[in-house]
Amino acid sequence: MSIVLLKDVQFSYGEGPPVLEGVDLELTRGNISVLMGPSGVGKTTLLRLINLLENPLKGGIVHNFKELSGDEGSDPLSLRRKMSFVFQEPALIDCSVGGNVAYGLMTRSGFINHLWKKTKNIFAFLSSNYRSVEKKVEQALARVGLEDYGNRSIRALSAGEHRRVSLARSLVTNPELLLLDEPTGNLDPRNTSIVEDIIREVKTRKTTVFLASHDMHQAERVGEEVFLLLGGEIVESGSAEKVFNSPRNKRTKDFINGRLVY
Amino acid sequence: MESLGFFFNATRSAFDLLIGLDPYLYSIIGVSLTVSFWALVISGTFSGLAAFIISFFRFPGRNWLSVLVYTGMGLPSVIVGLFVLLLLSKNGPLGGFGLLWTPTAMVISQTVLITPLVTGVMLSGLDSVDESVVDAATSLGANWWQRIWTVIYEARFSFITALIAGFGRAISEVGSVILVGGNIVWSNEVSYTRTLTTAIVVETRKGNFDSALALGLVLLTIVLAINIVVTRLRGSGFHY
Numbered sequence: 247m248s249i250v251l252l253k254d255v256q257f258s259y260g261e262g263p264p265v266l267e268g269v270d271l272e273l274t275r276g277n278i279s280v281l282m283g284p285s286g287v288g289k290t291t292l293l294r295l296i297n298l299l300e301n302p303l304k305g306g307i308v309h310n311f312k313e314l315s316g317d318e319g320s321d322p323l324s325l326r327r328k329m330s331f332v333f334q335e336p337a338l339i340d341c342s343v344g345g346n347v348a349y350g351l352m353t354r355s356g357f358i359n360h361l362w363k364k365t366k367n368i369f370a371f372l373s374s375n376y377r378s379v380e381k382k383v384e385q386a387l388a389r390v391g392l393e394d395y396g397n398r399s400i401r402a403l404s405a406g407e408h409r410r411v412s413l414a415r416s417l418v419t420n421p422e423l424l425l426l427d428e429p430t431g432n433l434d435p436r437n438t439s440i441v442e443d444i445i446r447e448v449k450t451r452k453t454t455v456f457l458a459s460h461d462m463h464q465a466e467r468v469g470e471e472v473f474l475l476l477g478g479e480i481v482e483s484g485s486a487e488k489v490f491n492s493p494r495n496k497r498t499k500d501f502i503n504g505r506l507v508y
Numbered sequence: 509m510e511s512l513g514f515f516f517n518a519t520r521s522a523f524d525l526l527i528g529l530d531p532y533l534y535s536i537i538g539v540s541l542t543v544s545f546w547a548l549v550i551s552g553t554f555s556g557l558a559a560f561i562i563s564f565f566r567f568p569g570r571n572w573l574s575v576l577v578y579t580g581m582g583l584p585s586v587i588v589g590l591f592v593l594l595l596l597s598k599n600g601p602l603g604g605f606g607l608l609w610t611p612t613a614m615v616i617s618q619t620v621l622i623t624p625l626v627t628g629v630m631l632s633g634l635d636s637v638d639e640s641v642v643d644a645a646t647s648l649g650a651n652w653w654q655r656i657w658t659v660i661y662e663a664r665f666s667f668i669t670a671l672i673a674g675f676g677r678a679i680s681e682v683g684s685v686i687l688v689g690g691n692i693v694w695s696n697e698v699s700y701t702r703t704l705t706t707a708i709v710v711e712t713r714k715g716n717f718d719s720a721l722a723l724g725l726v727l728l729t730i731v732l733a734i735n736i737v738v739t740r741l742r743g744s745g746f747h748y
Contacts, residue, residue, distance in 0.1 A: 297647050299643055299646060299647060323649065323651055326646070326647060326649055327649040330647070330648070331647040333640060333643065333644060333647075335640055337638070337640035337641050337643065337644040338641075338644075339641060339644070339645075339658060339661070339662065340661075340662055341661070349645070349648050349650075350648040350649055353645075353648055353649040353650045353651070353654050354649055415648065416648075419648075419649070
């Protein structure tokens with residue numbers, strides 16, 4: 247059962263050269279899938295297309311989310327609210343950690359208060375579900391190991407903590423599909439293993455994970471299904487074991503052996 | 509040494525004027541603050557709307573409009589004064605209202621003067637919000653209004669900067685207020701349209717350099733006090 251299906255997706259930025267030239271891809275519900283490929287090959291673009299931040303030039307993307315009625319099934323906003331996207335750069339909003347984590351919950355309840363926590367006494371009456379938001383934020387922060395960080399300003403945090411806040415912000419809405427773009431790029435080994443543990447934990451909550459990474463070892467560690475994007479196409483796909491041990495494509499072999507020239 | 513003594517005397521007479529609750533001085537300060545305040549309120553409202561529209565909507569002539577705004581940031585105040593003077597003079601299109609040489613005329617000219625500046629600073633603040641934050645908001649399920657609100661929130665400091673800059677320009681400006689206000693003082697030594705800046709011009713022309721300097725110090729003190737208050741606001745509650 248697929249959660250996202252891409253059929254012959256083509257894309258380029260403006261008049262620029264084509265980035266994706268006919269991508270076919272099927273994400274299996276409940277899996278941790280890894281999108282591999284060298285830098286600049288279009289991994290981020292592919293994730294942005296799935297998250298409906300870009301529109302394909304050609305081809306189609308079908309999302310199979312639960313609990314979406316007919317109209318909502320084609321509405322980008324409703325579809326987006328079923329998934330979460332953790333960007334390569336955390337792109338946090340300049341407010342508290344709690345305010346960032348609460349953001350996705352607040353967009354869904356229709357009211358955004360960036361001064362969340364600090365002004366809770368003034369704004370609480372506006373948000374009837376304030377208590378439940380607060381509880382969910384605390385739980386999400388606990389999941390990424392940042393208990394009691396809710397009141398801190400994001401300016402006072404390290405890069406690794408920024409990454410974890412951005413993860414918590416995406417987890418708090420319990421998405422059906424979690425998109426991660428190089429979630430451990432630039433992180434030290436300790437933070438990398440924290441993030442990978444979170445990814446495994448997310449899977450146990452029936453969230454499908456799709457992560458882009460140029461790190462093959464990471465793909466091997468966490469991936470159940472692996473896709474290799476080269477030259478604008480998916481050249482290899484299958485279980486991690488199969489792709490790494492007996493790749494069909496010669497370029498896959500070269501990529502795995504680190505000999506690929508691109 | 510003599511010049512140092514001169515500055516010392518000016519500071520002392522500025523202090524004496526303020527402490528002595530001189531009604532003439534306080535009426536001048538009152539006119540200065542009132543006129544600048546209303547110009548700021550009107551311009552701030554209008555500029556906020558204008559910056560919002562230019563930044564968030566795509567329409568023909570949008571680029572020209574922003575070029576116009578940025579050009580207007582350097583608008584010479586005398587030209588604005590002349591323009592408003594012609595507009596409000598007896599034979600001008602708005603002459604019937606009899607607004608010339610009233611504080612209202614000063615508010616109008618100052619509003620015209622500072623609006624491009626306030627709009628420009630707000631606009632550059634909105635435009636410099638990182639695209640990645642907008643993407644993040646979209647991806648987190650924000651609708652159009654929620655996205656806009658987030659951009660405005662990210663640009664909040666530039667809004668404060670815009671208002672401070674606008675107020676500073678308004679209260680320190682002399683060219684247009686003297687043209688459309690007329691620098692009027694009632695016979696009982698109470699200012700009607702005389703501001704701190706125009707009073708400095710008068711005192712200088714009379715050769716009363718120390719009172720001119722004293723008025724200058726009063727003006728600077730007011731601007732400084734307002735900036736301290738705003739910076740403190742920014743530093744505590746807002747800077748969250």
